[in-house]
Amino acid sequence: MPTVHSLKPVKVLPGNVLRYSFAERLMHWAAALSYIYLMLSGLAFWTPWMWWVAMMLGGGPVARAVHPWMGLFFTASVIYMYRMWLPDMRITKTDLEWKKTVGAYVRNEEEEMHPVQAIRGFDRFAPVDRFNLGQKYFFWVMFWGALALFVSGMVLWFTDYLPPTMGWLRLLAIIVHPIAFLFTLGGFIIHVYMGTAMVRGGFSSVIRGEVSESWARYHHRLWYDRVMQEAEAKK
């Protein structure tokens, strides 16, 4: 059962609700910034077309030296994220209902509905809890991707300590690391696009933590209803 996570009563602007606590925002940006560093330095090692990025990060040897440490930091932030968001990230029956209409969601067809219907929630979209199925998929891609990147990355970090008979492990790591990265990068591109350009209000919510009530009701009605009920109960 999803729970409302640590949304302690915090002063928010009138008409707004708190969507992400300070700890959640901090954790999100710890993961995001370390991922961006890892992605950029990793792309420099991935293709000579991107080698100039390594120059901007202090040169090849510096990028090579910092990359694994940043990887540890990223892994730690993902583990923290897992502990924090796991209850909200489990895929539920309503998610599978919502999945049936994901095409309409992608095409922004909710706008074609009558505004009152859309506001009142009599839409053809299954109501969404704190995160929709796409967000949950992204979370799991990043979680399993980070795990694969961490394990293969540790092998590559200490590659010169592997005995010759363990060469297969190094080869496995060398192919697992870029494959896992490509999956996370696919998720990352879509996540950044949706969080900034496509779903307006998403970016500011993970900066300041607040969304408008209508935003919350529109995108995450089940979560909104729970938050409101809890607020009522406290009164």
Place this chain on the structure above:
Amino acid sequence: MAGKVLDIRAISATSSPAPGIRSATPVVAKLIDTSACIGCKACEVACQQWNDLPPETTVQVGTYQTMPETTPDFWNLIKFNEHETDEGGFQWLLRKDQCMHCADPGCLKACPAPGAIVQYENGIVDFQQENCIGCGYCIAGCPFNIPKMSKKTKKVYKCTLCVDRVSVGLEPACIKACPTNCLTFGDKDVLLQKAENRVKQLKLAGFMDAGTYNPPGVGGTGVVSVLAFASKPEVYGLPKEPRIPILVELWKSPLKWIGNFAILAGIVGTFVHYLRFGPKHVPEDAQTQAKPAGAGD
């Protein structure tokens, strides 16, 4: 290391073609006639001396071998393989372990640092440590376990085939020191012929399994060995059919292009999505309007 006098045939992690344009440069090779090696280790000493490498601590491995493997400071190691024949006899199969200077070098293929590994027109594969970032991917690409990373500099080192000597018309230091003519150096075609002649001699002497080790899986090597037991190179510690590991090939060829295409498709796809569908707007109703009324949009 040195060698601006030599043209470059292949260069690591560089998207433009390698700059070499000369075609008349002969491909050089080192021929190791293992049947003539007496295990004197003069080549080991000459290598250390010419390349000005610090003394390396020896390791007792139970044989006369200097240490178990080559190291970042020790590029030329005579392997004292003790081999028991099928009849229960004992044979000492000496082999000179060093970089093989593959025609198709796996280290160069795996290397992500532009210009850290080059192959000259004459076939010598050389590490340019000033461009090395110390990732160790060359270790994965090498089928002979040759590149070794220095703990001190975090860069990889191996035999240069004395490119600094060869490029000015000298032979490698180990060749110079070898007292038995076990080692010879020169034009690869000539040396392959010489190897064939030696194989014939060995066959006449009763070593019917004699042959040349110049593995085609890596395009042939710049270090060619004559082996008395060529069908079983493993007894010398050599891989039977060396080639660039298939996972390195998969990573550098299909995966890289599939990945590049997917990344571009993702960026273009999200952009086109925005052009076609634009952002999602939340229909605000008057009561929950966060903005002050009449503030405009």
